[in-house]
Amino acid sequence: MTAHFTGSASFEPQGPWLGPGVVVLTGIQAAGKTTVAQALTERLARSVHLRGDTFRRMVVRGRAEMTPDADEAAVAQLRLRHRLTAVCADQYAQAGFTVVAQDILLGEHLTEMAEHIRTRPLAVIVLAPGPAVVEAREAGRAKTAYGPAFGVRDLDTALREDTPRIGLWLDTSDQTVEQTVDEILARAWTEGAIA
Numbered sequence: 001m002t003a004h005f006t007g008s009a010s011f012e013p014q015g016p017w018l019g020p021g022v023v024v025l026t027g028i029q030a031a032g033k034t035t036v037a038q039a040l041t042e043r044l045a046r047s048v049h050l051r052g053d054t055f056r057r058m059v060v061r062g063r064a065e066m067t068p069d070a071d072e073a074a075v076a077q078l079r080l081r082h083r084l085t086a087v088c089a090d091q092y093a094q095a096g097f098t099v100v101a102q103d104i105l106l107g108e109h110l111t112e113m114a115e116h117i118r119t120r121p122l123a124v125i126v127l128a129p130g131p132a133v134v135e136a137r138e139a140g141r142a143k144t145a146y147g148p149a150f151g152v153r154d155l156d157t158a159l160r161e162d163t164p165r166i167g168l169w170l171d172t173s174d175q176t177v178e179q180t181v182d183e184i185l186a187r188a189w190t191e192g193a194i195a
Contacts, residue, residue, distance in 0.1 A: 020046070020092075020095075020096050020098050021098050022099045022101060022121075023040070023188055024167070025037050025125045025127070026103060026110060026125070026126055026127070027127030027129075028104065028155040028159050029104065029134075029138070029152075030138040031128070031134055031137075032127055034051070035177055036127060036177055036181060036184075037049050037051075037100045039180075039181045040100050041100050043181055046096055046098060047098045048092045048099045048100070049100050050085060051102050052085040052101065052104075053104075055080075059077070063077065064076075064077050068154065079112070082103070082105070082109060082112060082113050085113070085116075086101075086116035086118075087116075088101075106158045106159055106163050107158065107162045110124065114166065121189055123168070124167025125192050126167055126168070127180070128159060128170060128171055129171060129172045130171065131153050133173045138152060167191075167192045167194065168184075168188060168192030
């Protein structure tokens with residue numbers, strides 16, 4: 001995904017995009033979540049980019065990392081992080097902001113997040129570029145998200161086979177960031193809406 005977007009362009013709510021609200025943006029590591037979420041928030045008039053992983057990094061001692069064979073403590077911390085994200089998203093939305101809440105939400109965690117967030121309108125957007133594209137992006141990044149225990153294809157399988165098909169799923173393999181944001185703005189509150 002090439003970062004071609006105009007940060008100065010402001011999107012004024014109109015048509016199907018009614019602010020304030022919450023957009024949950026998810027996908028596997030290196031799917032483009034952070035870049036797309038930031039570009040999307042920059043196109044909205046009053047917006048917040050809420051990064052769920054921030055809550056994980058706040059734990060100084062006793063943090064249990066998620067792995068393919070995660071224990072109860074790790075899953076409990078993951079669910080805590082999701083609940084905190086939901087509460088923060090709701091509070092920002094009540095204050096008049098459109099919130100883009102970004103995190104990795106696979107399997108039942110995606111539906112749980114949608115249930116935790118009380119604000120409506122709520123849209124779920126799943127970035128699902130092909131695994132070869134994600135591998136290429138991962139190779140070009142300074143940070144490493146994948147390790148020997150699990151790879152891109154493992155998480156891609158978990159996304160495609162174990163995650164409920166709620167919201168709007170976008171194959172962003174051949175899109176620029178700007179094209180992805182345009183598509184989200186055009187389709188989020190209709191095809192991505194959660195009742």
